[in-house]
């Protein structure tokens with residue numbers, strides 16, 4: 001049994017500062033073209049693999065990213 005990494009971005013908390021995008025070694029995160037309800041471009045996950053290093057969750061000033069481990 002393996003573990004799957006689930007990355008959750010709360011798009012309405014994200015202010016689109018881009019810090020998490022810069023810090024991710026996997027290039028998993030990107031700024032969306034869409035706006036959240038407060039008018040910010042929020043972060044979304046791309047097709048690249050998240051390795052669960054948590055750099056994005058630690059650097060986010062608004063705690064908009066959560067990481068869970070799920071059993072397969």
Ligand code: SF4
Nearest residue numbers: 024050051053054056
């Ligand atoms: S946990 Fe690490 S690899 Fe995954 S999205 Fe965040 S910074 Fe990137």
Ligand code: SF4
Nearest residue numbers: 014015017018020060
């Ligand atoms: S660091 Fe946080 S607020 Fe900034 S773009 Fe990433 S998720 Fe959004």
